[in-house]
Amino acid sequence: xxxxxxxxxxxxxxxxxxxxxxxxxxxxxxxxxxxxxxxxxxxxxxxxxxxxxxxxxxxxxxxxxxxxxxxxxxxxxxxxxxxxxxxxxxxxxxxxxxxxxxxxxxxxxxxxx
Amino acid sequence: xxxxxxxxxxxxxxxxxxxxxxxxxxxxxxxxxxxxxxxxxxxxxxxxxxxxxxxxxxxxxxxxxxxxxxxxxxxxxxxxxxxxxxxxxxxxxxxxxxxxxxxxxxxxxx
Numbered sequence: 001x002x003x004x005x006x007x008x009x010x011x012x013x014x015x016x017x018x019x020x021x022x023x024x025x026x027x028x029x030x031x032x033x034x035x036x037x038x039x040x041x042x043x044x045x046x047x048x049x050x051x052x053x054x055x056x057x058x059x060x061x062x063x064x065x066x067x068x069x070x071x072x073x074x075x076x077x078x079x080x081x082x083x084x085x086x087x088x089x090x091x092x093x094x095x096x097x098x099x100x101x102x103x104x105x106x107x108x109x110x111x112x113x
Numbered sequence: 114x115x116x117x118x119x120x121x122x123x124x125x126x127x128x129x130x131x132x133x134x135x136x137x138x139x140x141x142x143x144x145x146x147x148x149x150x151x152x153x154x155x156x157x158x159x160x161x162x163x164x165x166x167x168x169x170x171x172x173x174x175x176x177x178x179x180x181x182x183x184x185x186x187x188x189x190x191x192x193x194x195x196x197x198x199x200x201x202x203x204x205x206x207x208x209x210x211x212x213x214x215x216x217x218x219x220x221x222x223x
Binding site: 033035041042043044045048056059091093101102103104105106107109 | 146148153154155156157158161201203210211212213214215216
């Protein structure tokens with residue numbers, strides 16, 4: 001069981017470019033969560049998805065950010081027209097169902113230059 | 114804010130001593146979880162305590178939960194240099210998402 005796989009581990013983008021972060025949940029997990037961690041801070045919830053559905057996106061900025069979890073393939077967090085303030089570590093977690101334990105990936109560290 | 118808040122922000126102890134970190138929150142919870150994060154790395158799940166539980170042990174870890182005071186503590190006994198990390202509490206409320214605190218930075222000096 002490979003755990004939650006995130007790629008890339010590190011991503012450098014210039015201001016105005018697009019960033020795509022991928023998350024493959026653990027086998028058998030149908031719930032995916034994205035969190036953002038700014039330097040020296042805790043994790044902040046962004047979005048909760050199940051297959052083909054966004055369940056809770058209350059933590060997601062209204063503009064430039066989108067997430068999907070298609071029927072096939074990984075979950076994608078997409079940031080359009082990145083700005084310096086988007087630089088952070090983005091973590092994905094998965095769980096088999098609500099109220100069960102979460103497994104986190106190792107994160108993608110986005111640097112906007 | 115629903116988020117868990119850890120106390121202290123930073124803790125420095127000698128190897129072999131015990132480390133206690135506290136977490137307070139403001140809302141009803143399904144469970145409370147503790148995670149560890151080494152610098153620049155991902156989160157490692159340490160322990161989950163449900164709202165109807167008061168105490169839980171896992172190796173050198175002991176977690177308590179007082180729902181009347183909306184607080185939890187994490188005790189690491191006989192600390193080791195390898196325990197140096199940031200420790201986060203996270204509360205799970207209905208709706209499944211986790212809300213994290215800002216963390217306690219623990220330094221264990223050899």
